[in-house]
Amino acid sequence: MRCCAAIQAGSLPQRRDRRHGSAAKPMGRCALARIPGPVPGSPALPASPSRISRYRLPAFAVALVLLVGVAIASLTAVAGLRSSNAWIEHSYEVINQIEVVERSIRAVEANARAYRLTGHPDFRSEYLAAAPEVDRTIEALTMLIRDNPDQDTRARHLRDIARQHLAELRRVHDLQEARGAEAARLATDPGTVLRQWGEIEGIGSQMRRDELRLLAERKAANHRQAVQLSVIVILGMLASGAIMVILMKSLTRENRRALGLEKEARGAAHEMALSMDQVNRLSRQRHELSRYSGLLQSCTTRDEIVQLSIETILRLLPGASGRIYLLRASQKFHDSVASFGEAMISSPDALLPEDCWALRRGQMHMLAGVDRRQLGCGHLDPGMPAPGVTSICLPLSAQSGSIGLLHVSAPTEQVDHGDGIDELIGQLAEQLGLAIANLQLRETLRTQSLRDPLTGLFNRRYLEESLGRELQRCERRGLPLSVLMLDVDHFKRFNDTHGHAAGDALLSQIGRQIEAAVRDEDIACRYGGEEFTLVMPELDAASACARAERIRRQVEMTTVQHLGQQLGPVTISIGIATFPGDGYAPHLLLQMADATLYRAKAEGRNRVLHVSYAP
Numbered sequence: 001m002r003c004c005a006a007i008q009a010g011s012l013p014q015r016r017d018r019r020h021g022s023a024a025k026p027m028g029r030c031a032l033a034r035i036p037g038p039v040p041g042s043p044a045l046p047a048s049p050s051r052i053s054r055y056r057l058p059a060f061a062v063a064l065v066l067l068v069g070v071a072i073a074s075l076t077a078v079a080g081l082r083s084s085n086a087w088i089e090h091s092y093e094v095i096n097q098i099e100v101v102e103r104s105i106r107a108v109e110a111n112a113r114a115y116r117l118t119g120h121p122d123f124r125s126e127y128l129a130a131a132p133e134v135d136r137t138i139e140a141l142t143m144l145i146r147d148n149p150d151q152d153t154r155a156r157h158l159r160d161i162a163r164q165h166l167a168e169l170r171r172v173h174d175l176q177e178a179r180g181a182e183a184a185r186l187a188t189d190p191g192t193v194l195r196q197w198g199e200i201e202g203i204g205s206q207m208r209r210d211e212l213r214l215l216a217e218r219k220a221a222n223h224r225q226a227v228q229l230s231v232i233v234i235l236g237m238l239a240s241g242a243i244m245v246i247l248m249k250s251l252t253r254e255n256r257r258a259l260g261l262e263k264e265a266r267g268a269a270h271e272m273a274l275s276m277d278q279v280n281r282l283s284r285q286r287h288e289l290s291r292y293s294g295l296l297q298s299c300t301t302r303d304e305i306v307q308l309s310i311e312t313i314l315r316l317l318p319g320a321s322g323r324i325y326l327l328r329a330s331q332k333f334h335d336s337v338a339s340f341g342e343a344m345i346s347s348p349d350a351l352l353p354e355d356c357w358a359l360r361r362g363q364m365h366m367l368a369g370v371d372r373r374q375l376g377c378g379h380l381d382p383g384m385p386a387p388g389v390t391s392i393c394l395p396l397s398a399q400s401g402s403i404g405l406l407h408v409s410a411p412t413e414q415v416d417h418g419d420g421i422d423e424l425i426g427q428l429a430e431q432l433g434l435a436i437a438n439l440q441l442r443e444t445l446r447t448q449s450l451r452d453p454l455t456g457l458f459n460r461r462y463l464e465e466s467l468g469r470e471l472q473r474c475e476r477r478g479l480p481l482s483v484l485m486l487d488v489d490h491f492k493r494f495n496d497t498h499g500h501a502a503g504d505a506l507l508s509q510i511g512r513q514i515e516a517a518v519r520d521e522d523i524a525c526r527y528g529g530e531e532f533t534l535v536m537p538e539l540d541a542a543s544a545c546a547r548a549e550r551i552r553r554q555v556e557m558t559t560v561q562h563l564g565q566q567l568g569p570v571t572i573s574i575g576i577a578t579f580p581g582d583g584y585a586p587h588l589l590l591q592m593a594d595a596t597l598y599r600a601k602a603e604g605r606n607r608v609l610h611v612s613y614a615p
């Protein structure tokens, strides 16, 4: 498994480009092996929290303090305004009260004078009623301005003058009551009255002016306070508003960043899950391939290898179909030795190497059904691959070169899954090629160890192995078996006359003649030297004699071509022993055939002899 447990930033394994077998685009084969980068399409995020965020709390505190300050300042200013308004009202009250005092003195003065001039009792009543009012209004004025020492002094002075004036009026009134209007008029001192009245007016004016000055000052102070309050409120609101705006912006940015991170985390989790699936699938596939490798070691026949390979291919690609081809001995055609699955793309039973790009180039050739511009192999149906089907041709190679072809077709979505299944099938093909090549090599070696190199016939070892087996088989089935011993007559003389090489050529030719004369089930061997043995299962002595005679005649009629010379002809002698009449065991039959051969030699050579010892 290519996946690693540790997380590595951004390094993904490369997927092979299946169409050309080269490394290409990155794939998420190893999900654990990555920390996902920013999710595509997500807004660019700040790498770290904004600098403002660390001042956010103090900024909130400052904004809060500002708001509280503004509130306190506003309350204080409002209280100040209320107080200043009260003083303004107070000034108006004082001014008004001064007017009231002056009016009350004038009323007393006017009624007293009217009574003196007319003697009408109504004026007298008015005078008597108005006189006490003066004291009350002056007392009220004194109460209003008692906090202002200057005004208080003036008020007291005004009260004294007013009392003196009222006392003068009273004196004149009392005189009028006692001695008549004329006496009162004569007793009136206009100078004193005018002076007192002038003083009263003067004090009143002075008090009014002073109060008007105070009123102006209080109005100005009131205005200042109102302006200050406005400034404080505006500045406070602006400052706290600005802080709030900055904080809002910071929070919005932070929120956006958090949303981005969350989206990124969701994307990463999703990718991780997909990658885990891929890792598991890859692990299963690797396991299948390693199981295949293990079992392949134990396969002893080509059929087992082919069967195991097909089973593994179908485990890796459950919907696949295809064929396995092996190169014929003629080295020309590749014959199909097995097919599997329900063929999605048909390929013939035999094909020439020129028909397949994979065989020509010695590497995988893949065709995806969607792209018809790709080079298609000649052995596939025209118009193939079909849409949605991918065709993969993989050469089976060994050290000696190409020995066959694996053709697999499968649904494109299975092949194009991003987990390198084509690579796995490629590895399987490599192992399949090597396994078949090994098997072929083993068979060749085995054949070589059982064959005589000069004649191509089986050797004596194989004879001993197979004679016992064939004898048992015939015995079980109650059938005869004949053993023929053949020996070239006067071979030493032939050797001596024509040379050892000519002797070899003769032995080789006799071997070919014997091979051509026997049936498939017969076993033709070179027993040693110029001696041959034929095991003929299911053949009785008479039939064996007939066949032996045919061989003898063929050899007798044949000459050997050696170094441009026609040599021979030679003759052979043949001794025959037959089961069950001449023996029950392999070595007994061989001994009997050998003994008969020697007897044939002794009787004159160039003959076939069977001596029946049966009772």
Ligand SMILES: Nc1nc2c(ncn2[C@@H]2O[C@H](COP(=O)(O)OP(=O)(O)OP(=O)(O)O)[C@@H](O)[C@H]2O)c(=O)[nH]1
Residues within 6 Å of the ligand: 487, 488, 489, 490, 491, 492, 493, 495, 499, 500, 501, 502, 503, 504, 507, 528, 529, 530, 601, 605
């Ligand atoms: N060229 C050649 N000669 C062989 C080979 N093996 C054995 N010989 C020779 O075969 C000859 C056998 O001679 P003999 O056993 O005397 O038999 P013969 O000369 O055939 O006489 P008869 O069997 O009695 O007819 C010997 O000279 C061996 O050297 C071989 O592989 N090649």
